[in-house]
Amino acid sequence: MTDPHLPPPLPPMPQTSQASQTSHHAADPGAPLIRLQCQWCQSMNEPGALACRTCGAPLDVKDMVSDSGWREAPRIRDMTEIHFGASTCQVEGEIVPVAEINLGQGDAVFFEHHVLLWKDDHTAMSVLPLTGGVKRALAGMPFIISVAHGPGRVAFSRDATGELVVLPLHPGQELDVREHAFLLCSHTVQYTFIRVKGLRNILFGGNGMFMDRFIASGTQGLLLLHGYGNVFERTLRPGESIQVEPGAFLYKDASVTMDVEPIKLTSGLFGGTSMNLARMTGPGRVGIQSMYVHHATE
Amino acid sequence: MNLDQNPSSGGRTYTCSWCGLTSEGIDLSCPACGAEVDVRAVVTRSGWTELPGRRDMAKLQFGQSYCQVEGTYVPVADMNLAAGDSVYFAHHVLLWKDPAVAVTSMGLKGAWKRMLAGMPLIMTQAAGPGHIAFSRDLPGELIALPLQHGQTIDVREHLFMVATGAVSYDWFASNVWFTTKEGDETETHYPLGMFLDRFTAQGAPGLLLLHAGGNVFVRTLEPGQSILIKPTAFLFKDTTVQMRLHIERPAGTWRSWRSWGDRYFWLRLHGPGRVAVQSAFEPLEDNGRTIVDHSGATERRW
Numbered sequence: 001m002t003d004p005h006l007p008p009p010l011p012p013m014p015q016t017s018q019a020s021q022t023s024h025h026a027a028d029p030g031a032p033l034i035r036l037q038c039q040w041c042q043s044m045n046e047p048g049a050l051a052c053r054t055c056g057a058p059l060d061v062k063d064m065v066s067d068s069g070w071r072e073a074p075r076i077r078d079m080t081e082i083h084f085g086a087s088t089c090q091v092e093g094e095i096v097p098v099a100e101i102n103l104g105q106g107d108a109v110f111f112e113h114h115v116l117l118w119k120d121d122h123t124a125m126s127v128l129p130l131t132g133g134v135k136r137a138l139a140g141m142p143f144i145i146s147v148a149h150g151p152g153r154v155a156f157s158r159d160a161t162g163e164l165v166v167l168p169l170h171p172g173q174e175l176d177v178r179e180h181a182f183l184l185c186s187h188t189v190q191y192t193f194i195r196v197k198g199l200r201n202i203l204f205g206g207n208g209m210f211m212d213r214f215i216a217s218g219t220q221g222l223l224l225l226h227g228y229g230n231v232f233e234r235t236l237r238p239g240e241s242i243q244v245e246p247g248a249f250l251y252k253d254a255s256v257t258m259d260v261e262p263i264k265l266t267s268g269l270f271g272g273t274s275m276n277l278a279r280m281t282g283p284g285r286v287g288i289q290s291m292y293v294h295h296a297t298e
Numbered sequence: 299m300n301l302d303q304n305p306s307s308g309g310r311t312y313t314c315s316w317c318g319l320t321s322e323g324i325d326l327s328c329p330a331c332g333a334e335v336d337v338r339a340v341v342t343r344s345g346w347t348e349l350p351g352r353r354d355m356a357k358l359q360f361g362q363s364y365c366q367v368e369g370t371y372v373p374v375a376d377m378n379l380a381a382g383d384s385v386y387f388a389h390h391v392l393l394w395k396d397p398a399v400a401v402t403s404m405g406l407k408g409a410w411k412r413m414l415a416g417m418p419l420i421m422t423q424a425a426g427p428g429h430i431a432f433s434r435d436l437p438g439e440l441i442a443l444p445l446q447h448g449q450t451i452d453v454r455e456h457l458f459m460v461a462t463g464a465v466s467y468d469w470f471a472s473n474v475w476f477t478t479k480e481g482d483e484t485e486t487h488y489p490l491g492m493f494l495d496r497f498t499a500q501g502a503p504g505l506l507l508l509h510a511g512g513n514v515f516v517r518t519l520e521p522g523q524s525i526l527i528k529p530t531a532f533l534f535k536d537t538t539v540q541m542r543l544h545i546e547r548p549a550g551t552w553r554s555w556r557s558w559g560d561r562y563f564w565l566r567l568h569g570p571g572r573v574a575v576q577s578a579f580e581p582l583e584d585n586g587r588t589i590v591d592h593s594g595a596t597e598r599r600w
Contacts (some may be wrong), residue, residue, distance in 0.1 A: 088343075090342055095439065096438075115583070117527070121524065127549070157512065
């Protein structure tokens with residue numbers, strides 16, 4: 001069934017000068033695929049790199065995009081290292097992956113403190129001063145964001161099976177993230193939160209009505225999310241929209257608008273019942289998770 | 299992994315890097331713990347070793363019986379018990395069994411204490427011959443800990459899945475706690491639980507199986523070396539490792555913020571010995587009230 005209001009399906013993902021960025025070893029068509037440009041975060045890599053230096057995505061595997069245009073978040077190989085600033089992040093494990101950060105001098109990451117797994121004794125801790133935090137606390141949210149400062153190691157993980165979604169933020173990018181879904185973010189990224197109007201009791205199960213907003217202004221930043229189950233991303237063109245289960249929403253570019261629409265189910269069996277879907281309208285990226293638990297806030 | 303030429307046995311022997319058993323090296327996986335013989339230990343830059351890979355359907359030998367580990371997402375421990383061999387387990391992990399396998403309850407000393415702590419009161423025992431299989435309710439890893447004669451290991455409560463009859467079971471107070479007070483209301487919190495389980499191989503080598511949430515990481519602390527871990531991520535430790543509660547207060551917080559995180563509770567593990575953590579952990583409850591007493595916790599204010 002096709003919706004006449006929807007624009008035609010997405011064309012293949014834009015791939016700039018694909019031929020020059022994809023090569024095969026020694027002109028052998030059976031050799032593994034090696035990319036210079038990462039298809040996930042668009043960063044360029046050294047020839048011979050097996051994983052993207054900036055986001056950890058494997059460079060030697062086929063891009064996983066469904067016929068409907070959803071791209072699977074790359075499954076980061078065990079022990080992959082990601083570089084940001086003077087620091088590194090090693091991704092460990094594949095069931096509930098751990099992000100282990102080795103912070104360089106002068107670098108810091110911020111996070112919600114309940115995701116801490118372990119740390120060195122000497123890794124200094126502080127909190128991020130937030131304006132408007134009181135409003136958010138009143139809505140039942142923890143409004144304190146903790147900061148770990150280099151030098152030192154600190155490791156993070158979450159409470160359930162899922163994927164670590166690595167989103168390098170290029171200068172000028174703004175990303176909105178489902179509350180409590182972010183694992184950690186580098187200190188060069190500006191953090192704020194936005195009030196989601198009209199979504200109380202729908203999007204967040206009554207526990208909140210905020211989204212975290214991450215803005216990379218001057219320099220490149222690194223944002224790590226934990227998505228429950230598998231994570232998929234799709235890029236919407238201007239005016240293109242898609243309806244998603246609100247509990248599955250994980251992140252979006254700030255340019256994507258989100259409106260919750262009730263869907264009336266008026267068959268005899270479900271008379272009077274309605275369900276809600278979030279209409280996301282482009283342009284920009286939308287990320288969803290396949291296991292949409294309504295996790296309690298802390 | 300060590301593959302050595304051993305002239306006395308007339309061939310190669312293999313010493314498992316995970317459990318230390320020396321075998322003939324003719325199998326694809328260690329006969330005691332199921333770890334693959336042809337993989338290198340995966341160690342993080344900071345020194346944690348990942349639980350070694352285990353082939354689906356790997357077989358672990360104990361006594362005259364064996365345990366086959368099936369599946370990789372929520373692994374099943376499928377025991378083929380020989381006559382005379384037995385295992386015991388917490389009753390909620392039983393997946394299936396042959397009708398012929400008899401299940402009986404074991405008496406536990408001090409059971410009333412366990413009831414207070416909200417732990418399973420009944421330990422159940424199954425005797426061979428026959429098949430009996432166990433699994434847990436969350437994705438994670440099955441940890442096989444072969445215990446040499448006389449070896450003891452301390453395990454956080456609720457992680458125990460099944461142990462062979464040669465392993466004795468005991469528990470002791472974790473002695474990691476803090477008491478909060480507001481008005482007339484005092485409350486004592488046990489970030490690790492009130493008790494730790496202690497397993498010892500007595501008289502003969504035994505096999506202990508645990509189930510952890512998410513991924514498992516193990517490291518050996520040098521004498522005097524210490525590390526801070528989330529208490530609810532703690533899995534097990536050698537008896538030589540000392541534990542202590544550590545309270546950390548980040549810079550820039552106000553007392554009025556306390557229930558949202560002006561303090562973090564850590565478990566300090568102090569070497570020498572082996573320690574292990576799981577990557578999926580339950581949240582650590584903190585009501586943010588004033589701490590009036592604790593189990594000798596250290597404190598750091600940034």
